[in-house]
Amino acid sequence: MNGFFKKWSWRSIRSRLAISVLAVTLPLIALLLYNSFYSINVVRNQVASSNKNMLILYMDQINKSLEDVDQYLNSLVAIDTDLLVMGLPVPDQEYRMAKLSLFSKLAEKIPLFKTIDAFFVYSVSRQDYVSAFRQVGTFDERAAIQDYLIEILRDGPDGNSIGSKSWYVKGINGTYYLFHIFQSGDSYIGSWINTNRIVGALGLIDLGEKGRSLLTTDQGLPLSEAAFIAENGIDLNRDLNNYYLTGKSDRYMVVGAESSKGNFNLLAIIPDEKILENLPYLRKIILFVSICSLIILPVGTLLLRKMILLPLNRILQVMKRIKEGNLDVRINQSAGVDEFQIVNETFNTMMAQIQQLHVNVYEEQQSKQRAELQHLQLQINPHFFMNSLNIMYSLAQTKNYELIQELSLCLVNYFRYMFRSNLSFVQLRQELDHTRNYIRIQELRYPNSLSGRIEVPDFMLDTSVPPLFIQSFVENTVKYAMTLDGPIEIIIRIDLLDEGGRPYMRAVIEDTGVGFPEEILSELNVGRKITNEEGEHIGIWNVQQRLSLLYKGQASISFSNRMTGGASVVIQLPLYGHDS
Incomplete structure (x- = not known):
């Protein structure tokens, strides 16, 4: 019901037409109903007054x-x-x-x-x-x-x-x-x-086939017709100064007179249908008006619906689909009111022009987005390049040629991946291999201080993902979580989710370090760019921007600190076709 009222606009033509019809018909129906109830009430009062006088007269005779x-x-x-x-x-x-x-x-x-x-x-x-x-x-x-x-x-x-x-x-x-x-x-x-x-003499009065006359005590106990009273649920214990209606299924009018000589009352119980049978013409008029209303209102509603509401609804449906991004839809031409024919033709012509403009703008935006993606991805390379030279220099000082060879091979693989990372999407197995290669580079740099663990189902390894969307957060952990206090472990878990019938890939990157500072954590969760003079945290912002561009707002990243210590990053990516 709440959804219905949310969709219903009180300023729409449909609402105004409905309100106009109701504004005319409801007062007429209310007047008719009032007249009907007033007439019924008058008849009841007359019948009650007549029977009340008769009972008083008969009770006076009994009392006398x-x-x-x-x-x-x-x-x-x-x-x-x-x-x-x-x-x-x-x-x-x-x-x-x-x-x-x-x-x-x-x-x-x-x-x-x-x-x-x-x-x-x-x-x-x-x-x-x-x-x-x-x-x-x-x-x-x-x-x-x-x-x-x-x-x-x-x-x-x-x-x-x-x-x-x-x-x-x-x-x-x-x-x-x-x-x-x-x-x-x-x-x-x-x-x-x-x-x-x-009460025998009262049997000569016509109270209808279901009517009764009887004596009761002043406590409402019937002295006769007890089975009839109980079967019809008639209440006899009320004030007899005025008539009243009672009964379980059928309605009965109760009129009574109290005795001045004892603790008993004389009552007449009259079926309401017997009372109202004296209103044949009023009933016929009400029935005639009701039938006419039942015929005229639906016919008028159907005509309004065919001439106005359906053409309007076709226009609204097309506009809703256009609002959802479908510019190919057009309003179907059909025989109808001339004004709607002109509106439909003009609307279709205008949409054809808008669609052509939209194609041109879309192609321009695509070119701009590709350029921006390439720029964002390449921003990561110089930063890591400087770190790699520092590692190589440190190993050369120790003359550890075996590690220099292994590191050189890891760097070759790393930069080979980086040089092809200008692509919008790569396979998940390629991103994870690159991440393992990066962790190995850092293990060589920090012996016995860093380890990594990756958990991923085999069936997800061929999934298309943006390059560097995991490695960037691993690199962030190495930059900010590494200390001399103890070893750091990086855990990467990837699984498949189903939310509302739509599959999502969830990637969780956690570490056992000190976690995010609270002021940084709040800034990251609202998507703000966090940098200082040295450009720190620019990698995280780059990933956020790339995901926003690639998935058009359907991807999400959340940041938190683990209860047992360390940072936690949760990335959710929808699994559907991507722009390449």
Whole structure:
């Protein structure tokens, strides 16, 4: 991704065209999307408001019904003598008469309260349970509720559900019920309702095939449709003052109303697809505009690409290849815009003229480089010539004619190589033979003080290398590393490297001397020419210049000091065709 942005120029025609198209289309698309979302939001608000009002109305009816039941039960607790008698230690005959009378009252009143399912009375002292119920539900259901009520009432009030001012929810055998219990002396009276029958009337409202209406506790526990809620990942534990959308895969709108008579809420769960089905025309418009955009934008882009971008790209590709040094390329002529035809013809004519000029300049530069190379190589010869005469003079003084003969032969070989070193390249074996010959000359000059070792694979001996690129550094070692403190060893190692698929020859020239001074080392590594009045270190600079000219910046030389002492020079040369 970073490479893409590096290649992308914000000032190019391609960028300007893309920005212009986006500047026109993005605001239109944003306006369309805003209008779409605004319309959807309006419809959702209307649906939520409508269902919210309906739920509030229905919850008010439930609360009113529960309030009527509470008032009736409160009146019985306050003034009914039969309920009072059932909680007193009276004779059995009087208890039975009060029980029968209270049952008759409850049975007579229950048809008037259409919300509730049953009234019940429980006497703690006599462990007696009486129930007046509507003809709904099953016997097992009423028996399970009776067992639950007897269990919680026979030990007296628990301070939580009994005697509270509101109805509470209790689950029995997988079904949830609403209970409200009042205490009157030693007796209890109350009522219960199956929550499934409360929301039954809401089934007549069209909430869609996937819509649901249900009761929940104030903690968000569903009193029905638990499997549907869990399967769709619907969150019921949120603020019901406003509607919200929830769901795992499909989206659902949740609208609710809280009860003022108990810890339960009434909720409507409406599929979002059911809500948005009332927007057919908006959907058609959005679909039409989207299809048109999908057709127009690619077609327009293709036309711009064919008429402008492709001709520009052809010109850019040719210019990139020219920048890389290929002056033979031309722009292919093709049918297109007249302006690009004129540009292509003019460009090709101009490149033909530039190529001819470049050939002339190149030939002149080649001649100049050859002259400069010869000059740089010949600068080394006078310096060594003076050293050789000094060695010969020293041996003559000692009258060691045998060594003089060997030295003379070495010097003959040395100068023979030097006289042919005006060539740009020689074989590696020739350069190493010349280096061995030079080391032998210095061994004769410094007996027991200098030795040399060369390590090179046989397959590299025929490699073409610049002359004197190794011997110059060996000569530098002899000039600056030789001391009377101990013998010096010169080690030359040559091997083949492969960096990024391109072969390189690496030559390492090391010695066991004192190494480079720090100030000299820093100057050498930045490629500066280090000389004094006597011209010292000019040999190293000459090698650097020759490698730069021959390899056009592809060769490298690095200088360092060994950890164990001594200097180290690393030369890397690319292995490919050379100018001769």
